[in-house]
Amino acid sequence: MIERVKKYIRENHMLKAGDMVAAGVSGGADSIAMLHILKCIQHDMGFELEAVHIHHGIRGEEADRDESMVRKICEEWEIPFEVYHYPVPELAKEWKLGEEETGRIVRKQAFFRERERMGFPEQKTEDQPQFLVALAHNRNDLAETMLHHLARGTGLRGLAGIRPCGDGIIRPVLCLERREIVNYLKEKGISYITDSTNLSDEYTRNRIRHHVLPAMEKEINPRAVEHMAETARMLAAADHYLLEKGSRLLSGCERKDGYLFEGEFFREDQIIQEYAVLEAFGKLAGKRKDFTALHVEQVLSVSEKGIGRYIRLPQNLYAVRQYEGVHLGKTVPRKAPESTESLVKREKYPAEDFWEIPVPGSLECPFGIFEAKIFSYKKQKIEEKKCTKWFDYDKIKNSPCVRTRRQGDFLVVNREGGRKKLNRIFIDEKIPASLRDKIPVVAAGSEILWIPGGRMNEQYKITSTTGRVLELHYQGGVLA
Template sequence: MEKVLGFIGRYQMIVSGDKIVAGISGGADSVCLLFVLLELREKMGIEIVAVHVNHGLRGEYAKRDEVFVQELCRKHDVKCVVYHENVESISKKRKQSVEEAGRVVRREAFERTLLACGGTKIAMAHHQNDNAETLLMNLSRGTGLKGLGGIQPVAGNIIRPLLCLNRREIERFVEEIGCGFCQDETNEEDDYTRNRLRHQVIPVLEEQVNAQAVRHMNEAMEQIRGLQDYMEMQTEQAYQDCAAKQKDGGICIYEAGYRKLHRVLQGLLIRRCLTRAAGAERDITMAHVEAVAGLFEKQTGRSRDLPYSVKAVRNYDGVVLKKKTDVQKKGFSPIQLRVPGITRVPELNLTICCSILEKSVDFSAKQAPQKTYTKWFDYDIIKGDLIIRPRQGRDSIVIDKDGRSQKIKSYFINEKIPSEERDCVPLIADEKQIIWILGYRMSSACQITVQTHRVLEIKVTEEKSDVREDYGFSTRKRS
């Protein structure tokens, strides 16, 4: 008992006045947990609410466990909340294994009770053998530094007071206090991965390698958790310095900052960004991290498909991670502009106002508006109707007064516009030429001069935000 109380104090798991929701299955570990909490109830004035989940899997054995827990709680004046769930049915609906569905159902029951009773913390009965099994599972399946740390003693409002004890110590304690406990016969079966580790792997380690294998694994995990806390701070700082969330929901890892990081921190940063882009961490392995890292050595436009429908794309700035549903796959339909008049472009959420200004004063370039989305053009030079459209194969734009032109494709490359965004950059064109790459530059051939008689003013607005932000355009200075 003193060992556990010291462990609780070390991690400041419980304070006076806490209301603890405890998961009590009836097994030796949960019975031990209940008696630890009863000791603290006497010393610190905490409240205890026991939660028992009947998974509907073991028939009369499950009913036996339920009755045992209810009687034990009644004997010690502890409120007991019992949930009846059909875990097999739930696992099919959620497309989870029975083992995983049971774990989730238990967690949901604990959280529901915590909310209903105004509890402060959830106490779970994980011990050192559970932690050793978790470490071996993580190592076998592939993991990062976090997985090597095993089960956390404190994680948010969840506490695990028994992580300082192994299974033998717990069973010995329960025997010494003269309290029985329930044996879950499914724990003796090897149908689940964890049970196979428990019965076939750990005994071999203890018998043929080192009798203290479980303790040594837990000591190593404790050191790794300390290292993990430090690296967590370093990784978050690297994220702030070297990555940023984009308007389309993707996350860009900028090459300039990434290259300055230590190799280990590079991997942790990639995992952090991938997890945030995916919205989940499970099933993200070192192979996925290495696939993203490899893109930094590839040319622009190369990509990798990753779990949770995430796509990693190499661009000019670095590597962008985003959901495939966020990737722009096509452009938009061409629309003829009303001149003069107002034209709405629903696909781009734009409104384009065209006005013809007659020469009542001496127009000059100095008088032209300097706003990115309001431009003046020499209307006398424009031929035929104006349309707004995406790029086409042979498009080019005049870039100087001598009439030299540049292909739109080359311009986009020079401006470092990501390849997946190029078909969505709007172009305004007449029958002969591109007069404006919207948000970037206008044609030098259509600029007003002292010979200009009529000026075409084109003003583009977007209902909710600046057009550049909405379409991911950068904020580099435009002409």
């Protein structure tokens, strides 16, 4: 198994002699096995090695036990050890984020601090020693990620799952399955810790891990994880090829203030156009996280609109129909949409049309993207964002859907249960009559749960008795 990992590292050009590898070690089976294998091949491959442990301040004595155990192992194996402490629950409240997202942020911060402590600048040429972060993802993690992305909706990049390396991160045991790792530790007599949160079905990934993948291996094919890993490899290669084609197409569209998509661009294959637009999003915004296939479709559709029409996109980007073609950039049109109009498309949709929101899941509809999550309420700080709202899920009797207004729609507007007609709310908020049939609402029957970007139903607000929370997040693309 050690030779397999060494071969995998070489095939993917993960590291070279002289590099510093900071292994993220939680104390679980995957990270302990990774640390042991890296220690075994360190001398042969000529890299430096240290272990980094992040204490999240969440699980009390259990977390203290994990730190002590990792520290002891590093002392026995003579591996330099660093630990970083973060009060994640307090930071989550301060940053108004969930603990899981906060944990991801502090882990990045810890390795950033470690890189600085070790004296490695942020950018170095490839022929110089690099500071690399080693993470212990395995094939099962890759399969779980594929299934999770597939269920939520994704493209080739999402289906390719977890990559072997990139952006200063390496995953040397991604070629191994979880059962192989556990057997390796048993054979070597190496102890490890099982995080109690990994045993719970509260998180979607855990449900996939405990129920979906085992069922696939038992009922369909015992080598399902292996085959999914191979499929992910081929999908990653296809994604890389299309990305190169898209980047080449995009290079001919570059302008001082963004990108101009004109004649030759729209004669390319549709998939290459889509990759080019996604690449443009990343270059203009510095990241692609907030952009989806719906945003790409909206940008391409602007070419069919009249001169001067535009859409507003995440990260303050705009796509504007000009005489020459479609301009994508951060330039705001001279007549920007008003705040009320920023929630709607100009097309009117019939009142009988509706789009059900999968819970949990993601909905892409003509009004934008609605993402739904379910989690247990443990007195977390309630999100206070215009486009993200928390609801008491156990009180909602009908499936939430997105639609425009209908006769009889109402909201509960106070704790006493007082109702107000949706039309009256629109009038009170001075929304022009011409727009009222174009504004999306989240409804359960005739009851309006939320006007995205505006008011929500008082009856479904979080209280001390709330059991489960429904989190709805809205992203809208606006056609002017």
